[in-house]
Amino acid sequence: GNSVTQMEGPVTLSEEAFLTINCTYTATGYPSLFWYVQYPGEGLQLLLKATKADDKGSNKGFEATYRKETTSFHLEKGSVQVSDSAVYFCALNSGGSNYKLTFGKGTLLTVNP
Amino acid sequence: EAQVTQNPRYLITVTGKKLTVTCSQNMNHEYMSWYRQDPGLGLRQIYYSMNVEVTDKGDVPEGYKVSRKEKRNFPLILESPSPNQTSLYFCASSLLFLGGSNSPLHFGNGTRLTVT
Numbered sequence: 001g002n003s004v005t006q007m008e009g010p011v012t013l014s015e016e017a018f019l020t021i022n023c024t025y026t027a028t029g030y031p032s033l034f035w036y037v038q039y040p041g042e043g044l045q046l047l048l049k050a051t052k053a054d055d056k057g058s059n060k061g062f063e064a065t066y067r068k069e070t071t072s073f074h075l076e077k078g079s080v081q082v083s084d085s086a087v088y089f090c091a092l093n094s095g096g097s098n099y100k101l102t103f104g105k106g107t108l109l110t111v112n113p
Numbered sequence: 114e115a116q117v118t119q120n121p122r123y124l125i126t127v128t129g130k131k132l133t134v135t136c137s138q139n140m141n142h143e144y145m146s147w148y149r150q151d152p153g154l155g156l157r158q159i160y161y162s163m164n165v166e167v168t169d170k171g172d173v174p175e176g177y178k179v180s181r182k183e184k185r186n187f188p189l190i191l192e193s194p195s196p197n198q199t200s201l202y203f204c205a206s207s208l209l210f211l212g213g214s215n216s217p218l219h220f221g222n223g224t225r226l227t228v229t
Contacts, residue, residue, distance in 0.1 A: 043203055043220030089155065099210050100146065100171055101218065105155040
């Protein structure tokens with residue numbers, strides 16, 4: 001079955017540091033890949049997505065590239081801010097009759113001023 | 114404002130006392146789904162619905178029921194709650210679910226349920 005593995009947290013960074021959160025996946029076919037973000041007390045919001053190999057998703061300074069050869073979709077940001085503190089979830093959907101997102105366990109990011 | 118609304122936000126109940134968590138969306142979305150979020154397990158799908166009167170089981174449906182009598186509402190029903198159903202629950206909706214192409218999931222703010 002499908003699965004998503006993302007790096008264990010928590011991750012603590014200083015403001016303006018470089019961020020990488022690793023995500024690898026196992027899936028049949030050619031899945032679509034997503035990063036969702038959950039701010040404290042809120043539901044998840046779509047951060048970015050990529051639907052085919054070598055696509056780069058980007059939003060709010062975050063980027064992730066769909067690497068089929070390494071089955072990875074690592075999240076990066078060049079300079080984090082305190083407001084980026086949240087839980088980040090990598091997710092996939094393998095399409096066809098698969099009507100759900102398969103999520104990783106989430107990575108808590110704390111950015112200190 | 115486009116949104117998914119869940120109620121209540123917090124609920125404490127006792128084993129065996131039937132409860133319903135409501136979910137409503139105002140975006141005319143066809144697809145709706147329930148997830149539970151548990152520490153170290155991420156989010157797992159409970160049930161989903163492709164449209165009115167069309168529902169199906171997700172990964173962890175045991176102990177839950179749903180109904181989709183109207184497009185905007187998708188309540189989650191726990192007929193006889195047990196302590197292992199203590200969790201954070203999220204309702205989500207999407208215009209269509211075409212393998213996650215251009216229809217992102219919109220999530221509610223969650224319902225924290227405690228069953229004692």
